[in-house]
Amino acid sequence: MARDTLNARQPGYIRIDDDTALHFSDWGDGAPLVFLSGWTLDADMWNYQRAPLAAAGFRCVAYDRRGHGRSSDPGRGYDYDTLADDLEAVLDARSLARVTLVGHSFASGEIVRYLSRHGSRRVAGIVLVSPASTPYLLKTADNPAGLDASLFEASIAEMCASFPDWIERRAEAYFSPGTSRTAIQWTADMMLRTSFFAAIQLPRVQMATDFRRELAAIDVPALVLHGDCDASAPLAITGAPTAAALARATLKVYEGGTHGMYFNHAARVTEDIRAFVTHWQA
Template identity: 40%
Template sequence: MNTFTRTVAASLLATALHVAHAAPPVEPARIAAATVDGTHVVTADGVRLYVKDWGPKDGPVVTFSHGWPLSSDSWESQMLFLAEQGYRVVAHDRRGHGRSSQPWDGNDMDHYADDLAAVINALDLRDVTLVGFSTGGGEVARYIGRHGTGRVKKAVLVGAVTPFMLKTDDNPDGAPIDLFDGFRAAAQANRAQQYLDIASGPFFGFNRPGATVNAGLVQNFYVQGMQAGHKNTFDSIKAFSATDFRPDLAKFDVPTLVIHGADDQIVPPAMSAQLVPRHVAQAEVILYPGAPHGITDTHKDRLNQDLLAFLRR
């Protein structure tokens, strides 16, 4: 394991000092209070969530939840493709990310899930297929855990942080806390350099022998990351590393597709995708041989077709 990979590992586990568990049901009034203001949904606590709403408004609905430290822009290939196939595709920038507000508080999975619920309810979306990548996969899981599947038709977890990233006594498959401590330390030291190192290294698999670094992908990751708030992305490390999604996955009662890169160095499939069927009876797992974490870009054509096939079932 090289120095950067060790740093990423250390960083990834750092924020797990306080393990988050499934929360009690949310007061419906809090979600109902969300309003639409142009290209934003405004939550009950005043956070403005930037929303993309593409494709025919009467088409089957697919929502997309993005990864850390990115924005809804990271889904543009999938959204453009599915919109052209007749789907209504909706994605928001998570609180603290992209063009959304940067609140000091609320940078945790419960708020992320409630924000997704606010978008779904404010736009009155129904029979939705929820798609989440990496941290966004956790957001999808926590949404179902807190809000159920009354508006949900299917779910897709792509390179997701589910079931539980942190190694604990009852989760020996997780990663040690030292890993995430290093990730958080790197963010505090120089988050701009951290984003460049992640993107030019393990995120897209550019650190593998024979790989050629794609400058466009690296720069796109960097730009999205630097749009986000420092406090927000820092807090989010805890959200994706220390949240136990096992109780949330137990509430999945819809068809679920799990897609993951077999060579994912950020969220290794042995601690994530391959464990989901233990908790979700209807889960189907597809591993892309040799693929890295960032498969929404590196394997976008295959991912687009797999998503379309799952939606059409």
């Protein structure tokens, strides 16, 4: 009896293959939203959106990316094609249709690649919060506003020397001024639970992937939320051009918003998501 009770309380997992299972949670009923976390974060980052939205009559599904949080670390699959296929597996396992995909930071690329790879048959709309992968990060002859590859490699080298110190040096700029040390530590703990191999692999994939053509082909409604003080993904490099590239996008700029505005501006982010989904699911 005790063993059965314990097993019944185990968190839900979606099996991808023999080496990979993704942890998920499914809260509430109603119009479905699926939340994808930022790089090295897990589903818990969305607690302050999912709880109120579930209480307001929405179904809020979130999962930990492979190598993140409570999901498996198979040591492979840290590329956009595989991650998009993982998202499809989640949608299929939970029988989701007419879903709004909500992604933070790195997850903007997962959502775009999902739509390129699997189409929009399950998707009613997308919300990109502080997108950091789109349209194209790398500075090239036809992308002069991008960033030099050396900046990415220097950041990765710094991570490889000490990831905890890498996090600490960026914590103040990630959040709004006055954010408590407890909240900062909560985020750092999520990041340090992530597979270090995944943490190193994903920035290189992010840097090298050009999403410009894929963005132009997306025809579902889109909402882009971005802060004008985002040091991790500057508005002019990611958020504004991402919104401009999407045929049906609305861009909302948060004055004073940083990369952590899902926490510092939680109520506003929640309300913007609610209004968007209510409008397009009506």
